[in-house]
Amino acid sequence: MNRIGALFYDRMLGRSQAVGLEELRREALEDARGEVLEIGAGTGLNLDAYPREGVTRLVLTEPDHAMARQIAAKASLAPAAVEVVEASAERLPFDTASFDTVVGTLVLCEVADPAAAVEEIARVLRPGGRYLFLEHVRSDDPRLARSQDRWAGIWKRIAGGCTCNRETLETIRGSGLDLEDVRHGVFPKGPKLVRPLIFGSAVRGDVL
C-alpha cells in the first residue's frame, strides 16, 4: 500500500463497509477464540468485528507503518487488549504453535509470497487452531477470470500492490491445514475485478 492509499484506506472502503463488508467481516470472524493473531491487519478495520466474548489476546501484525499507526485509534473497539507488531506474514516473529486463531482479511491478494504466508499461518497455529479468512479471488466465471488476468498488471499498479486474480483457495489448500468451511460471496460495492470473495476456515490438525 502506498502512503496516499494508506491515508485514505478507511475512506475508500467506507461505502463497502456500510453496505455489507462490515457484516461479512463479522461473519468471517465469528469463530475467533483464545489467543488471536491477525496478519496484514491494515488500519484495524476488523477490530469491532471480533466476537465480544472468548478472545483473550489480540495481536495485529502489519508491515506498513502508515497503515499500522492507524490501529491505535480503533483499539477501544476490540474485545481484548490490542498488541501491534510491524511484521510481514511470510516471516511471523512468533513461536510455533502459539495461537488458537489466525485471521487474515483481504490480505493474501497483497502479500508477495502467499504460499509462504499460509505456511507461516499453519506454523504459528496450535493443533486444533483455526485460520479464518476472507479474501477476494480469481473468479469461477471464465469471462470475469479472463478480464482479471488481462487487467491484473494495471490493477496492481493502481490498487497499491493488490493482485486481482489469485487462486487463493488453492494456496490455502497447499498449506497443510484442513479446509473446514468455504463460502462464496461478493465484495459489496467493490470494483468488478475484486468482486468474487471467499470466506471460511481451515483447521490445523496434530500433524501438518
Ligand SMILES: C[S@@+](CC[C@H](N)C(=O)[O-])C[C@H]1O[C@@H](n2cnc3c(N)ncnc32)[C@H](O)[C@@H]1O
Ligand atoms: C487491502 S489491505 C487489507 C487490510 C485489512 N486486512 C482489511 O481487511 O482491511 C492489504 C494489507 O496487506 C498488507 N500487506 C502487504 N504485504 C504484506 C505482507 N507481506 N504481509 C502481511 N501483510 C501485508 C498491506 O500493508 C495492507 O495493510
